[in-house]
Amino acid sequence: MEKIAIMGLGRLGICLALNIERIGYSVLGFDISEDRVSLINQKKLQSTEPLVEEFLLSATNFLATSNIKEVLTSSAEIIFIVVPTPSLPDNSFNHDAIDRIIKELAAYGKQPSTKHVVINSTVMPGYCDSVKNTLGELNYTITYNPEFIAQGSIIKDQQFPDQVLIGETNPDTGNKIEAVYKKLCKNNPRYCRMSLVSAEITKLATNCFLTTKIAFANAVGDIATKVNAEPDKILNAIGSDSRIGEKYFKYGFGYGGPCFPRDNKAFTHFANNINYQMHLSHSTDVANMQHADFIEDVWKDKNSIGAPIIFDSVTYKKGTDILEESQQLKLALSLARQGYKIVIKESKMVISQLEKLYPNMFIYEINE
Numbered sequence: 001m002e003k004i005a006i007m008g009l010g011r012l013g014i015c016l017a018l019n020i021e022r023i024g025y026s027v028l029g030f031d032i033s034e035d036r037v038s039l040i041n042q043k044k045l046q047s048t049e050p051l052v053e054e055f056l057l058s059a060t061n062f063l064a065t066s067n068i069k070e071v072l073t074s075s076a077e078i079i080f081i082v083v084p085t086p087s088l089p090d091n092s093f094n095h096d097a098i099d100r101i102i103k104e105l106a107a108y109g110k111q112p113s114t115k116h117v118v119i120n121s122t123v124m125p126g127y128c129d130s131v132k133n134t135l136g137e138l139n140y141t142i143t144y145n146p147e148f149i150a151q152g153s154i155i156k157d158q159q160f161p162d163q164v165l166i167g168e169t170n171p172d173t174g175n176k177i178e179a180v181y182k183k184l185c186k187n188n189p190r191y192c193r194m195s196l197v198s199a200e201i202t203k204l205a206t207n208c209f210l211t212t213k214i215a216f217a218n219a220v221g222d223i224a225t226k227v228n229a230e231p232d233k234i235l236n237a238i239g240s241d242s243r244i245g246e247k248y249f250k251y252g253f254g255y256g257g258p259c260f261p262r263d264n265k266a267f268t269h270f271a272n273n274i275n276y277q278m279h280l281s282h283s284t285d286v287a288n289m290q291h292a293d294f295i296e297d298v299w300k301d302k303n304s305i306g307a308p309i310i311f312d313s314v315t316y317k318k319g320t321d322i323l324e325e326s327q328q329l330k331l332a333l334s335l336a337r338q339g340y341k342i343v344i345k346e347s348k349m350v351i352s353q354l355e356k357l358y359p360n361m362f363i364y365e366i367n368e
């Protein structure tokens with residue numbers, strides 16, 4: 001049975017590992033968190049992502065380790081890297097976690113047979129070429145293969161993607177990675193194959209387009225609200241135009257979460273770095289904040305201090321446990337700090353995070 005290694009078993013990596021195991025590969029997962037590795041091997045990992053716990057329980061060819069040597073000495077020809085690339089203060093990404101893995105691979109020396117490193121983490125354009133320079137001479141190929149998934153449906157989104165993006169340095173390697181996805185995908189996605197840097201730009205530009213679409217919809221909604229028109233009906237009508245489409249085109253909270261805001265900002269940063277002023281992505285960011293202020297004024301007009309204001313979830317997306325860049329949480333916090341009585345309905349997992357982060361700030365109702 002062919003072995004595939006997955007380095008980084010976080011939100012995205014664990015889903016990829018489980019999906020790949022189910023299509024007939026033996027999967028060796030590596031993560032620096034010994035606790036996570038142990039929970040995975042004991043099949044006790046808890047996740048809010050649908051199907052993760054179920055797939056883990058039924059997996060028979062998935063082993064996790066926190067010892068990188070086990071990956072280096074394994075027969076795995078394909079090595080996916082799915083480790084964090086947090087944003088830096090200048091809005092570019094910190095590639096240290098990938099760099100550490102590349103250093104280990106390089107230190108292990110030239111491979112007797114070709115191995116394929118596939119970077120899934122979100123990186124800045126140009127980064128994969130630098131990895132190619134380090135590992136290329138050691139008989140490794142480099143592929144960039146970011147995923148377009150939404151939190152709360154990662155496993156399904158990996159099985160039914162619209163497109164599979166493969167940044168490659170040679171067609172043979174691209175074919176190998178495409179073959180894995182041909183087994184994994186239960187639909188018939190478009191395989192978009194291109195150079196490494198083109199794929200890196202595609203990943204950021206896609207999220208930049210989506211944030212712009214969301215920000216536009218919210219701006220139209222705000223304008224409609226100001227004159228007592230009908231935001232939902234207006235956006236529904238505009239979205240019916242097949243050139244526009246109704247996905248990500250509803251009136252609601254601004255975009256947030258672990259991907260959209262940072263990818264949009266990173267795209268602006270990248271453009272600036274090459275002396276191109278990307279007005280669009282910058283304005284999208286400004287519009288998202290403007291909308292947050294607008295919504296706050298609307299909520300303040302509708303509510304009075306003393307009467308409870310109920311939030312039916314404060315995560316950036318209902319059903320997840322992610323508070324990062326949540327516009328809902330920002331609003332709840334701002335109102336609470338101004339003296340409004342905020343009642344939050346959330347899962348136990350989210351409430352315990354909130355209690356630690358903001359003691360005595362909110363009233364809670366458990367919402368399972």
Ligand SMILES: NC(=O)c1ccc[n+]([C@@H]2O[C@H](COP(=O)([O-])OP(=O)(O)OC[C@H]3O[C@@H](n4cnc5c(N)ncnc54)[C@H](O)[C@@H]3O)[C@@H](O)[C@H]2O)c1
Binds near residue numbers: 097098120123150
């Ligand atoms: N989660 C998503 O929806 C999503 C979507 C698109 C892209 N991405 C990108 O995928 C990457 C991973 O995201 P995530 O959400 O899975 O992150 P995460 O924080 O949930 O998980 C990362 C995992 O990597 C492990 N790790 C950290 N450093 C490591 C190292 N040096 N070696 C091995 N393991 C290490 C951590 O212990 C953790 O388990 C990021 O670049 C992110 O931007 C994530």
